[in-house]
Amino acid sequence: MTGTATLERIESGLPSSRVKIDDLAGRLGLRATEIGVFRKIYGLDELRYEPGGGLLDLVLPPARRALEALPEGRRVDYVVFAHTMQMLTPPGLDAAPLIRDALGLHGAEAFAVNQQACVSSMGAIDITAELMRADRGRRAPGGYGLMVTGERAYSPRIQLIPHSAIMAEAAAACLFTLDGPGxxxxxxxxxxxxxxxxxxxxxxxxxxxxxxxxxxxxxxxxxxxxxxxxxxxxxxxxxxxxxxxxxxxxxxxxxxxxxxxxxxxxxxxxxxxxxxxxxxxxxxxxxxxxxxxxxxxxxxxxxxxxxxxxxxxxxxxxxxxx
Incomplete structure (x- = not known):
C-alpha cells in the first residue's frame, strides 16, 4: 500500500532518581564481582529507577508533549502502547485504553504491541502505519497515530537479564502520520x-x-x-x-x-x-x-x-x- 509513515514528533521522559548499579546489587542478588563485570565489560554505570512509581506517571508526560505537534483540526486515530513485559497492570486493567483516555483521545482506537519485546516500539509504528494505509477510503484523510512506550522495573525478575543488561525506566512517545512533513x-x-x-x-x-x-x-x-x-x-x-x-x-x-x-x-x-x-x-x-x-x-x-x-x-x- 502507498503512503510513507512520517515521524512528526518524538519525545521522551526519565524518572528524576539516578541510581548507581552498585546500589541495586542486593535487590538483584548480584555479588560485587558481578557488578564489576557489568561496569567494566558491559559498560553500565547508572540508571533511572523510581521504586513505587506509577505507570501513567511515567508514560503520560512525553505523550502529552508529542501531542503538542498535532495540527489544529487534526485527529489521532490510533493510540498504541508498545511494551516489553506482558503484564504491566493488575488483572482487569488494560493499559492502552487507560493511556488513551488519560490523554483525552476518546475517539481513537487503543491497543498494545508487546510480542516483539524491546523491538515493539518500532514494530508498533510499522503495524499502525499499515492500518492507516488500509483506512484510506474508510476514514477521513489526515489521521495520526500515537505510539507510547514506558514500563516500570517492578520486580528483580524483570530488571536483570543475566550476563547482558540491568533494566532501567524511561518513557517515549512518537506522533506519526502518512506523508507528513516529519x-x-x-x-x-x-x-x-x-x-x-x-x-x-x-x-x-x-x-x-x-x-x-x-x-x-x-x-x-x-x-x-x-x-x-x-x-x-x-x-x-x-x-x-x-x-x-x-x-x-x-x-x-x-x-x-x-x-x-x-x-x-x-x-x-x-x-x-x-x-x-x-x-x-x-x-x-x-x-x-x-x-x-x-x-x-x-x-x-x-x-x-x-x-x-x-x-x-x-x-x-x-x-x-x-
Missing part, C-alpha cells in the same frame, strides 16, 4: 527467531546459541534495512541503538565493518537499557544536542528477547514539528 520512514525490517522464545528461561546451551547469532543477525538486519532504503552503510549518519550494553554493540560494529563512532553509545553508561524506549530516548538525546542533521539518514536498531531483531531507517526532515 522524518520519513525509509524502511523497516524485523526477523523473529522462535528458537529463543523462552527468553529469560532459556537453557544455558540456548543462551550460548543466542549469543553466537546475536551480532551477525543484528548486523544483517541493519544491512537489509539500509539496502531496502536504497542506501549504502557509509551513507548512514548514525546508528541509534538500544542500550543493552557496549560489548554487544562492539561485536555488531565489527560485523558491520563501520567506525565505532557511527553507533551512538553515550547513553549506555548513563541510562542503561530501558525496555522498548531506548531508540526513541536516544533519538531525543541526539536531537536536543543538535546532532541530527536535516536530510541525513539514521538507523534505529534493537533486539528483543524472544527473539526479534529489528531496524528502521529514517531520514531527518529538520522540520520544527519533528
Amino acid at each position: 522524518d520519513p520512514v525509509l524502511s523497516y525490517v524485523d526477523r523473529v527467531h522462535g528458537e529463543f522464545a523462552d527468553g529469560l528461561l532459556m537453557t544455558d546451551d540456548r543462551i550460548k546459541r543466542f549469543g553466537a547469532v546475536y551480532a551477525p543477525e543484528l548486523a544483517d538486519v541493519i544491512r537489509e534495512a539500509v539496502a531496502e532504503a536504497g542506501l549504502e552503510p557509509a551513507e548512514v549518519d548514525l546508528v541509534i541503538p538500544h542500550n543493552v550494553n557496549t560489548i554487544s554493540w562492539r561485536h555488531v560494529i565489527k560485523e558491520l565493518e563501520i567506525p565505532p563512532e557511527q553507533v551512538f553509545l553515550d547513553n549506555v553508561p548513563r541510562l542503561s537499557h530501558c525496555y522498548s524506549s531506548d531508540v526513541f530516548v536516544n533519538y531525543t538525546t541526539l536531537r536536543d544536542a543538535g546532532r541530527l542533521k536535516a536530510g541525513r539518514p539514521y538507523v534505529l536498531a534493537s533486539v528483543g528477547l524472544g527473539a526479534t531483531f529489528g531496524a528502521m531507517v529514517i531520514r531527518r526532515s529538520g522540520t520544527e514539528a519533528a
